[in-house]
Amino acid sequence: MDMDQADEFADYLEHPRFGRGPRLTDLEPLDNWGWQYLASGPERIPHTGVRADPERHVNTFHYAVEYYFDLRRVCRDCGRKFIFFAEEQKHWYEDLQLPLHADAVRCVGxxxxxxxxxxxxxxxxxxxxxxxxxxxxxxxxxxxxxxxxxxxxxxxxxxxxxxxxxxxxxxxxxxxxxxxxxxxxxxxxxxxxxx
Ligand SMILES: [Zn+2]
Known part of the structure; x- marks a missing residue:
């Protein structure tokens, strides 16, 4: 990650497993229509794509979610910034079988x-x-x-x-x-x- 990006995440909460900054995977699908992702727009951190397995999702929107991205979040309780990591989303929606509309609104703590x-x-x-x-x-x-x-x-x-x-x-x-x-x-x- 370049210096600007490191600075941007300096005040983000550290995740016990994934650390503080985004996890760059260099996966950034060219199709930017947005409907195969859980989120598009400013909350999505570029180049952090992780491939999803839509067959494991318990529900779908009117489209299949094919990629997760690290997402910028602000904790509803403590007001601090944190990242809802793509790997975490994969765990939530595929292993734990949480519905796709379940969002991380609070930090881990x-x-x-x-x-x-x-x-x-x-x-x-x-x-x-x-x-x-x-x-x-x-x-x-x-x-x-x-x-x-x-x-x-x-x-x-x-x-x-x-x-x-x-x-x-x-x-x-x-x-x-x-x-x-x-x-x-x-x-x-x-x-x-x-x-
Ligand atoms: Zn919090």
Missing amino acids: CRKAERGIAWLRQRYEELLAMTSRTAEETLELVGAGLTLVDEGLFGFRVLEHMRAILKSVPSGTDGADEMRGRADDLLARVQAPNF
Whole structure:
């Protein structure tokens, strides 16, 4: 890649597998009508073509996608620039069999964080459904609830619920005071005039 191109991608997020800059393959099909590609236009990085296998696609548009290209993206969560790599697309649409309209809207880090949050929410529901909980489980439940409030998934009511549950844990129990501190901090933050 030439220097201009290296500079252009200097502020892109580094992908754990593919690195920072585009993966040049020198494959740039001459036909530029665009309909055998997933994307044309400025998001497409030239000379990064990877041949697709349309037979492995679970759905098609009204045309077969024959090439993938590295695509410029901006993460919806953290706002940073990243590349949705052609090789990644091949993996998504051929190995994982994701539909062709599935797009990478988040960077790898934020996708991982989102999965972590999904897991945390599932654990929260599990703990909440238990008929009796040890002090440790109660604290785990409260910790999960507070994190989910912090992440904006749960609102003020859940925070109040977590504070009520915390009251059942004797002070002096390992971690209980820390949870109270976290709950108070969150409460202070959400006590805006509209509450
Ligand atoms: Zn991100």
